[in-house]
Amino acid sequence: MSSTKDRLDVGSKVTLPQDVDIRGHVTIGTGTVVHPKAAILALSGPITIGASCIIEENVTIINRSPSPLVIGSHNLFEVGSHIEARSIGDHNTFEVKSRVSSQVAIGSFTTISAGCAATAAGTRGYTQEELGDLLGDDDEEAEAGLKVGARAMKRTPSGATETILEEGEEGEAGEGGGEAVTAPSAAPVVTLPDYTVFTGSVGVWSGQGRLQEEALHAKHLDYLRQAMSPLASQLPSWSKLDQLSKSNKVVLRDAFAKDSKRFDTYSRHFQGDRNKDISVLLDFSKNLIDEEIWATLLSLAKEAKVEEQRDAMFNGEQVNASEGRSVLHVALRDLDDDFKGKDKVEGVDEVIPELKHIRDFSEAVRNGQWTGYTGKPIKSIVNIGIGGSDLGPAMVCEALKPYAKRDLDAHFVSNIDGTHMAEALRVCDPESTVFIVASKTFTTQETITNATTARDWFLEHAKDKKHVAKHFVALSTNVKAATEFGIAKENMFKFWDWVGGRYSLWSAIGLSIAIVIGYERFEEMLRGANEMDRHYASTPLDQNIPVILGLINLYYNNFLGAQTHAILPYDQYMHRFADYFQQGDMESNGKFITKSGERVQYQTGPIIWGQAGTNGQHAFYQLIHQGTKLIPCDFLAPIETQNPIRGGEHHRILLSNYFAQPEALAFGKTEEQVREETTSKEDLDNSFLIKSKVFDGNKPTNSILFQKLTPGTLGALIAMYEHKIATEGFIWGINSFDQFGVELGKVLAKKILPLLSADAAKVDAEKHDGSTSGLIKHYLANANKKTSS
Numbered sequence: 177m178s179s180t181k182d183r184l185d186v187g188s189k190v191t192l193p194q195d196v197d198i199r200g201h202v203t204i205g206t207g208t209v210v211h212p213k214a215a216i217l218a219l220s221g222p223i224t225i226g227a228s229c230i231i232e233e234n235v236t237i238i239n240r241s242p243s244p245l246v247i248g249s250h251n252l253f254e255v256g257s258h259i260e261a262r263s264i265g266d267h268n269t270f271e272v273k274s275r276v277s278s279q280v281a282i283g284s285f286t287t288i289s290a291g292c293a294a295t296a297a298g299t300r301g302y303t304q305e306e307l308g309d310l311l312g313d314d315d316e317e318a319e320a321g322l323k324v325g326a327r328a329m330k331r332t333p334s335g336a337t338e339t340i341l342e343e344g345e346e347g348e349a350g351e352g353g354g355e356a357v358t359a360p361s362a363a364p365v366v367t368l369p370d371y372t373v374f375t376g377s378v379g380v381w382s383g384q385g386r387l388q389e390e391a392l393h394a395k396h397l398d399y400l401r402q403a404m405s406p407l408a409s410q411l412p413s414w415s416k417l418d419q420l421s422k423s424n425k426v427v428l429r430d431a432f433a434k435d436s437k438r439f440d441t442y443s444r445h446f447q448g449d450r451n452k453d454i455s456v457l458l459d460f461s462k463n464l465i466d467e468e469i470w471a472t473l474l475s476l477a478k479e480a481k482v483e484e485q486r487d488a489m490f491n492g493e494q495v496n497a498s499e500g501r502s503v504l505h506v507a508l509r510d511l512d513d514d515f516k517g518k519d520k521v522e523g524v525d526e527v528i529p530e531l532k533h534i535r536d537f538s539e540a541v542r543n544g545q546w547t548g549y550t551g552k553p554i555k556s557i558v559n560i561g562i563g564g565s566d567l568g569p570a571m572v573c574e575a576l577k578p579y580a581k582r583d584l585d586a587h588f589v590s591n592i593d594g595t596h597m598a599e600a601l602r603v604c605d606p607e608s609t610v611f612i613v614a615s616k617t618f619t620t621q622e623t624i625t626n627a628t629t630a631r632d633w634f635l636e637h638a639k640d641k642k643h644v645a646k647h648f649v650a651l652s653t654n655v656k657a658a659t660e661f662g663i664a665k666e667n668m669f670k671f672w673d674w675v676g677g678r679y680s681l682w683s684a685i686g687l688s689i690a691i692v693i694g695y696e697r698f699e700e701m702l703r704g705a706n707e708m709d710r711h712y713a714s715t716p717l718d719q720n721i722p723v724i725l726g727l728i729n730l731y732y733n734n735f736l737g738a739q740t741h742a743i744l745p746y747d748q749y750m751h752r753f754a755d756y757f758q759q760g761d762m763e764s765n766g767k768f769i770t771k772s773g774e775r776v777q778y779q780t781g782p783i784i785w786g787q788a789g790t791n792g793q794h795a796f797y798q799l800i801h802q803g804t805k806l807i808p809c810d811f812l813a814p815i816e817t818q819n820p821i822r823g824g825e826h827h828r829i830l831l832s833n834y835f836a837q838p839e840a841l842a843f844g845k846t847e848e849q850v851r852e853e854t855t856s857k858e859d860l861d862n863s864f865l866i867k868s869k870v871f872d873g874n875k876p877t878n879s880i881l882f883q884k885l886t887p888g889t890l891g892a893l894i895a896m897y898e899h900k901i902a903t904e905g906f907i908w909g910i911n912s913f914d915q916f917g918v919e920l921g922k923v924l925a926k927k928i929l930p931l932l933s934a935d936a937a938k939v940d941a942e943k944h945d946g947s948t949s950g951l952i953k954h955y956l957a958n959a960n961k962k963t964s965s
């Protein structure tokens with residue numbers, strides 16, 4: 177029926193479900209949200225819809241005239257409304273099941289109330305045929321229109337012509353109101369002036385409350401954009417990848433044999449543009465992808481609106497919707513103010529002053545100006561924290577040890593197991609130790625208990641509470657709780673709720689890093705991360721390193737059945753890197769609920785594990801090479817070592833392994849090759865032996881080769897993985913920035929704790945399950961025994 181060619185032009189951030197009926201030439205402006213089952217039918221001339229409109233379920237917008245139907249911005253079309261207007265301005269509301277005929281031009285700020293029909297006929301009644309013409313083809317709809325239209329007209333006072341203008345008259349419509357165009361039918365064309373409220377009895381709105389209404393409209397749009405994101409599996413590229421993963425079996429041996437440029441095609445080089453020493457080469461050519469799979473993965477990222485979601489994060493929007501928070505760890509390292517959108521978020525302006533606080537304190541500790549209660553300079557720091565308040569600083573202090581002040585010991589106590597604290601205290605001197613209590617919430621049981629123990633230990637020696645101020649500092653968003661603990665105001669380093677625990681090493685939580693490697697180096701790390709932030713924020717998807725890593729992993733995770741992902745740094749200083757990203761990835765993406773509250777129909781975050789090469793080679797690589805599981809791996813290594821001992825021989829041996837393992841994994845060894853290499857007749861006859869030496873190959877890897885593990889490079893590498901994790905979360909439609917999954921265990925532990933000093937009868941009364949009760953009772957029965965050895 178459409179006489180125009182089908183063509184759809186869509187602006188950015190438009191939400192357009194698959195089952196919207198779109199015909200003819202339709203243009204939809206930025207940020208407009210269209211609900212499922214809406215119809216936009218440019219049957220004759222085109223339809224242009226402006227920005228930030230909301231078009232709800234079962235709305236029909238039709239243009240039967242050859243002239244364009246131009247609809248302005250910020251309009252709300254509620255469920256079942258049927259619009260054939262001549263033109264529509266801005267900020268109008270078409271309530272549920274309202275109707276507008278093609279002889280009516282709507283101005284701006286107009287409301288057509290629920291069930292009302294705005295037609296050009298004034299008080300004139302319609303024949304059934306006329307209404308059919310005006311309100312659509314569907315008979316039932318037309319009949320409903322007749323009733324509604326008639327009711328509206330009856331209630332219209334005779335003064336209807338005061339606001340409904342007769343054909344040819346000048347309307348009061350403001351900008352965007354559109355001029356009255358001669359209608360194709362005999363009915364007159366009218367223009368509703370701005371602020372009309374068409375309720376059947378026509379009135380003029382005072383315009384009061386307009387700002388409120390605009391704000392509500394904006395909130396409504398935000399909500400819809402979140403709630404209406406389709407599941408990733410409903411995106412067209414998802415189905416295509418599903419099919420490609422079954423039909424395009426990539427064999428790396430053949431892929432490389434066929435294409436001598438494969439390395440060039442599938443490798444990217446990242447160099448810092450302010451710190452040129454940051455150089456990271458990503459080779460992803462040894463992955464099970466071909467041109468079509470790769471192109472479809474990139475389309476998936478587009479369809480899932482990765483760029484829009486990324487921009488929303490950098491802009492300070494509340495992308496952590498379940499907690500109503502912005503996600504702005506990138507603001508902590510934006511020292512040159514590259515990302516302006518963040519500035520509207522409360523606390524962002526405190527980042528720089530807080531860094532100065534970190535600088536002053538860390539320098540005072542390092543240069544001996546900060547002394548303990550007896551005047552001794554500080555020799556040890558003990559960071560007391562857990563999860564993000566421990567793993568990040570601990571990992572970085574290990575990774576950047578070459579830059580550390582070697583006469584200062586750094587301890588990291590996290591576990592509630594008293595052993596952890598006891599072993600740290602054993603080697604600390606109360607007169608020269610600073611305890612850094614690191615807890616975003618300052619309520620975490622492990623941290624507060626460990627901190628209390630440390631304070632008791634300290635006071636046993638120092639005797640006087642006033643000395644606590646010289647030896648305890650707090651890093652927290654909870655100033656009140658830290659004060660109650662006894663921390664002096666000047667010893668508090670704050671951060672903000674928009675810094676997630678596992679993204680907090682860039683904030684005050686990094687104080688121990690600044691003390692260990694010096695503030696200048698700490699800042700260098702922040703700036704290195706910012707280099708990667710700028711790359712992630714502005715580089716096209718197919719060149720964007722975090723996006724590439726995210727898409728590659730997602731392909732194995734969702735289409736090839738991989739359950740885990742190994743991070744394998746060939747740098748001893750990075751021996752805690754995989755531990756750190758175990759929290760970074762698994763706490764971020766271990767979720768089954770999407771942002772719209774639906775349960776996912778696909779796998780989300782993988783299990784992350786790994787350890788420093790070559791130790792891993794002698795532990796678990798056997799399974800990666802010859803086991804039955806698909807384990808994609810990231811191999812990381814520095815070109816330059818920090819310790820070129822024996823003339824760099826150690827490093828060359830290390831790197832030879834770094835290069836060899838991905839090669840062995842990718843290309844394996846065939847039975848034929850094994851036979852060729854075997855010289856003994858006896859061995860050749862031993863088929864079990866021969867087959868045991870076969871490597872299937874085709875095991876995927878990424879190789880990440882960086883220049884040197886400097887603070888800047890480490891910052892960039894951490895940010896690279898952070899953004900890889902965010903990219904995957906954006907595609908899966910989950911909130912990567914909350915962590916409700918850690919709560920239940922904590923709550924139950926609090927209930928169980930009193931039972932461990934009670935008796936068996938109390939355990940029964942508490943009604944835990946049989947297994948838990950049995951275990952607790954076994955503990956109680958044996959708790960007072962003393963083992964002799």
Ligand SMILES: O=P(O)(O)OC[C@H]1O[C@](O)(CO)[C@@H](O)[C@@H]1O
Nearest residue numbers: 563564565615616617620677918
């Ligand atoms: O810094 P806090 O509030 O003590 O929390 C520590 C850790 O606990 C968690 O909330 C849950 O494990 C992490 O996200 C966080 O890093």
